[in-house]
Amino acid sequence: WNPLEAKLVERILRRAEETLEVSARVGVIAPYARQKDHIRKRVAPLVKDASKLEISLEDIDSIDSFQGGERDIIIISFTRSPKVEQCKKCGGNGEHKGTSCKQCAGTGKAWRGSRFSFLLDLKRLNVAFSRAKCMLILVGDVEALMNSQFSTVNHKGHEIIRRFNDYVQDRGKVLRVWEEGVHN
Numbered sequence: 001w002n003p004l005e006a007k008l009v010e011r012i013l014r015r016a017e018e019t020l021e022v023s024a025r026v027g028v029i030a031p032y033a034r035q036k037d038h039i040r041k042r043v044a045p046l047v048k049d050a051s052k053l054e055i056s057l058e059d060i061d062s063i064d065s066f067q068g069g070e071r072d073i074i075i076i077s078f079t080r081s082p083k084v085e086q087c088k089k090c091g092g093n094g095e096h097k098g099t100s101c102k103q104c105a106g107t108g109k110a111w112r113g114s115r116f117s118f119l120l121d122l123k124r125l126n127v128a129f130s131r132a133k134c135m136l137i138l139v140g141d142v143e144a145l146m147n148s149q150f151s152t153v154n155h156k157g158h159e160i161i162r163r164f165n166d167y168v169q170d171r172g173k174v175l176r177v178w179e180e181g182v183h184n
Helices: 003-019 033-049 122-129 142-146 156-171
Strands: 024-029 071-077 083-086 109-112 132-139
Touching: 003 024, 003 033, 003 071, 003 132, 024 033, 071 122, 122 156, 142 156
Parallel strands: 024 071, 071 132
Antiparallel strands: 083 109
């Protein structure tokens, strides 16, 4: 579970409740049960008192529970955010014995932590991305999500996240935690 992402989801919901001019059906998707439970606990008071957000605690659930359902707004909490460390094999310079380091793919950075296993299942990723009728909000570590090094295999899920990020950069808005001080 990721307490920062749960806090961000709560802030997004509070902001929506304050600024929406019409009511909207909202769903929150988390790929991990502990994250889902953590978000539910965090937003329970808001859900109870919401007047513009049509959301219940049952609308905060796993990807699979949204199969076949839609909401006006979907928020996805990707949850995992690995640590980036200097690659021990190449010493952080991206080279290993005169060639590009295969451990870090020449970046000098190595990802440590749990893998994004749900990115390997394109059907589940499609369900998550296609449930929103009006607005899709992704909350996660975009750098790690786009990096195929942080996977058990080089997989299309990372490419989908990268393309989505490019699309949003061109037509939407990417907000970094440090830009709004939401980490406090």
